[in-house]
Each structure stands twice: as structure tokens, then as C-alpha cells.
Amino acid sequence: MLPLYITSGEPAGIGPDICLSLANRTDERPIVILADMQMLHQRAQNLGLTVDLIEYCGQDNTSEQGQLYVEHVPLAVPAVLGQLDANNAAYVLEQLRRSADYAMSGKSVGVATAPVQKSIINEAGIHFSGHTEYYQEFAGVPRVVMMLATKILRVALATTHLPLRDVPDAITSERLHQVIDILIHDLKTKFKKDHPHILVCGLNPHAGEDGYLGMEEIDVINPVLESYRSQGVNMSLSLPADTLFTAENLKDADAVLAMYHDQGLPVLKSQGFGEAVNITLGLPFIRTSVDHGTALSLAGTGLAKSSSLHVAVDLALELARQ
Structure with a gap:
């Protein structure tokens, strides 16, 4: 063996x-x-x-x-x-x-x-x-995805080890398509989630608040998410990260896609540090x-x-x- x-x-x-x-x-x-x-x-x-x-x-x-x-x-x-x-x-x-x-x-x-x-x-x-x-x-x-998981939460990252000032430029349509394709594929094949439910964090506070706090959600993130939703993928549009991680929102989610390292991982590690595992998808x-x-x-x-x-x-x- x-x-x-x-x-x-x-x-x-x-x-x-x-x-x-x-x-x-x-x-x-x-x-x-x-x-x-x-x-x-x-x-x-x-x-x-x-x-x-x-x-x-x-x-x-x-x-x-x-x-x-x-x-x-x-x-x-x-x-x-x-x-x-x-x-x-x-x-x-x-x-x-x-x-x-x-x-x-x-x-x-x-x-x-x-x-x-x-x-x-x-x-x-x-x-x-x-x-x-x-x-x-x-x-x-061409692309891999970092995902950390506990018994109750999985968080995948659109970007990994980048300085925070470089993150917005790295959030491109091409990158998001690659990351989401890998995330969906591995949730289905590795974790046996036939129809995965994925929640997606916005990049900006309040997910940009209709452009008042940033345009990335309108210009880049949501158009990509809409393309998957139109194909029947059970995926949210960009959501404010400060409220996405509530128990009510997470109860039916198979994974959360965060835009950058310290957006999603502090929440996951606060729930299960020492009991979490890092998986490289793709x-x-x-x-x-x-x-x-x-x-x-x-x-x-x-x-x-x-x-x-x-x-x-x-x-x-x-x-x-x-």
C-alpha cells in the first residue's frame, strides 16, 4: 500500500x-x-x-x-x-x-x-x-486554491500570501473563474458535495455598498458570480464579510470563498485553531x-x-x- x-x-x-x-x-x-x-x-x-x-x-x-x-x-x-x-x-x-x-x-x-x-x-x-x-x-x-477546514466550516481563498495593498489588483475575472472552477470540482470529487452551496465574501466593507465603498464587486466579482448562478450553481453574490460568518448564514453552506487571507481565516481559526486543516485544492x-x-x-x-x-x-x- x-x-x-x-x-x-x-x-x-x-x-x-x-x-x-x-x-x-x-x-x-x-x-x-x-x-x-x-x-x-x-x-x-x-x-x-x-x-x-x-x-x-x-x-x-x-x-x-x-x-x-x-x-x-x-x-x-x-x-x-x-x-x-x-x-x-x-x-x-x-x-x-x-x-x-x-x-x-x-x-x-x-x-x-x-x-x-x-x-x-x-x-x-x-x-x-x-x-x-x-x-x-x-x-x-496554472492555479491552486488554499482551503482551511474545521468540522463545521470550510474557507477557500481567492488570494493567498499577498500584501494587502496588492489584493484588489489580483482579484480579476480570470483568477476568480479559475479559483471557483477548482473549488466546485474538488468539493464534488474530494468532499462528495454533488451540489455545493458556496457563500462569497465581498472585497470591500459592506460588499462595496453599491459602489459607495468600492467598485470591485460591481465591476469584477458579481459578474463572475452571476455567470455561475446562471448555470445553476448554488452560489451567493458577494456578501458583507462582517455578517456572512454568522451561524444562520453558515448553516447550509458547504464552503465560503474569501477574497484574501486575513478576511476568512481569522474566523475559521477562532472556531477551531489546533483542530483545523489546510488543504491545497487543484x-x-x-x-x-x-x-x-x-x-x-x-x-x-x-x-x-x-x-x-x-x-x-x-x-x-x-x-x-x-
């Missing part, structure tokens, strides 16, 4: 810690951590954990509790808890490269990712916007991720919560079954 790969992320952060917690699981297919083997041994000692780390050589069986499959990826320099080192930027990206290559070549069902630190990768002279953009480029697809393979960052100050302390990684693994395995 094909494995699911887990990238351990930034070695100075909590990624290795939460990956070690996966040794408490028993799953139907191999779960393989991409990480420096010695670093994981050391981190387990820091945490007072007894974990049997097994070098993965294509085993077709699942590991038992207390065991963890690892594919060794060598660090450039030893990792120091809580201290970023640009010398290990290539180590982090090698995890991503392998995970994408295995998924694209049919050697795995996909990947779940622990957090990385974008700043230190860029400090190393490597342009890096994030996991989502990396996997999009590797897969050679890729030719499964990719899920945690909903949090590297938490450098918690590395090696035993205080990091691993629940989001477990939810990400659960969802990846569920999608693989489907």
Missing part, C-alpha cells in the same frame, strides 16, 4: 515534535516522516519520548504504536532549538521536493506538511512564498497541512499541540480512501 509522506518542516521549530507524536498512531498505510534521523533521535530525547525510528525502505506494512517510519534527509548544520539557521533552508526545501516528486510519480498517495519558516528560506536567497505556491509550481498547474495529488506556524519558542518543550497534524493526516488518509 502506498505511503503518506509527512514533511517535518523547519528543524528549529515544533515540526519534529509533532511528527514524533505520530508514533502513537496505527494507520492502514505507512506514514513516513521526511527528516534528519539523528535530529529526530535528539528531539525525542529532549521530549523524554521513547520512539523506535525505523528507516523506511518501501515496507508495505504499517508501523506499530511506538514506531515511526523515517526517510532520512540530512541537515546541513545541526538544528538548535528555537534558533533559525539559513544554512538549513535547502534541507527544508528538499523535504518538499521529495514529497512532491513521490506524489507526482505515483510513489505515494500524497503529503501532509508540518510548518516552515518562510522568512529564513528567503533570507537564504531562495524566493519562497509558501507550501501552496511551491507545490503548484512543482505540479505545473493539485494532481493530496496535500494537507497544519493550521499553525513553527512556534519556535515551544520547540523541544513538550508544550506544542499536535492535534492539527493528526487532523491533517486523518483527512489525507480519508481522501486517499476515496
Whole structure:
């Protein structure tokens, strides 16, 4: 049975810690951590954990509790808890490269990712916007969609890691069509929503208030939404984001499309931080991720919560079954 790969992320952060917690699981297919083997041994000692780390050589069986499959990826320099080192930027990206290559070549069902630190990768002279953009480029697809989900809410993003001043120019008809096509397709195929009900946030306060607070809804967003509604898609026109996320509005919705990162994700994370999962829609393979960052100050302390990684693994395995 094909494995699911887990990238351990930034070695100075909590990624290795939460990956070690996966040794408490028993799953139907191999779960393989991409990480420096010695670093994981050391981190387990820091945490007072007894974990049997097994070098993965294509085993077709699942590991038992207390065991963890690892594919060794060598660090450039030893990792120091809580201290970023640009010398290990290539180590982090090698995890991503392998995970994408295995998924694209049919050697795995996909990947779940622990957090990385974008700043230190860029400090190393490597342009890096994030996991989502990396996997999009590797897969050679024109557009992917970031969606975060809890048990009661799914929020997809029209734009992802952009400065706020750049967002209005990025909200084009072409982008919206690409994002909505992917969102509808994956809600149907991955989440088995035959007729998905999608609510859409306006870009401006009060969804532009008939042009008084901005013209993007009138000129760009609503014409695109009308084109889907005319085809029978159960989709709202642009709605004021400050009232869209009420329980009454969300009760029948399968997903919300937000125009930018901090429009939709604060609401979702306030409802389920630590229990949410990040899914990249539009890729030719499964990719899920945690909903949090590297938490450098918690590395090696035993205080990091691993629940989001477990939810990400659960969802990846569920999608693989489907």
C-alpha cells in the first residue's frame, strides 16, 4: 500500500515534535516522516519520548504504536532549538521536493506538511512564498486554491500570501473563474458535495455598498458570480464579510470563498485553531497541512499541540480512501 509522506518542516521549530507524536498512531498505510534521523533521535530525547525510528525502505506494512517510519534527509548544520539557521533552508526545501516528486510519480498517495519558516528560506536567497505556491509550481498547474477546514466550516481563498495593498489588483475575472472552477470540482470529487452551496465574501466593507465603498464587486466579482448562478450553481453574490460568518448564514453552506487571507481565516481559526486543516485544492495529488506556524519558542518543550497534524493526516488518509 502506498505511503503518506509527512514533511517535518523547519528543524528549529515544533515540526519534529509533532511528527514524533505520530508514533502513537496505527494507520492502514505507512506514514513516513521526511527528516534528519539523528535530529529526530535528539528531539525525542529532549521530549523524554521513547520512539523506535525505523528507516523506511518501501515496507508495505504499517508501523506499530511506538514506531515511526523515517526517510532520512540530512541537515546541513545541526538544528538548535528555537534558533533559525539559513544554512538549513535547502534541507527544508528538499523535504518538499521529495514529497512532491513521490506524489507526482505515483510513489505515494500524497503529503501532509508540518510548518516552515518562510522568512529564513528567503533570507537564504531562495524566493519562497509558501507550501501552496511551491507545490503548484512543482505540479505545473496554472492555479491552486488554499482551503482551511474545521468540522463545521470550510474557507477557500481567492488570494493567498499577498500584501494587502496588492489584493484588489489580483482579484480579476480570470483568477476568480479559475479559483471557483477548482473549488466546485474538488468539493464534488474530494468532499462528495454533488451540489455545493458556496457563500462569497465581498472585497470591500459592506460588499462595496453599491459602489459607495468600492467598485470591485460591481465591476469584477458579481459578474463572475452571476455567470455561475446562471448555470445553476448554488452560489451567493458577494456578501458583507462582517455578517456572512454568522451561524444562520453558515448553516447550509458547504464552503465560503474569501477574497484574501486575513478576511476568512481569522474566523475559521477562532472556531477551531489546533483542530483545523489546510488543504491545497487543484493539485494532481493530496496535500494537507497544519493550521499553525513553527512556534519556535515551544520547540523541544513538550508544550506544542499536535492535534492539527493528526487532523491533517486523518483527512489525507480519508481522501486517499476515496
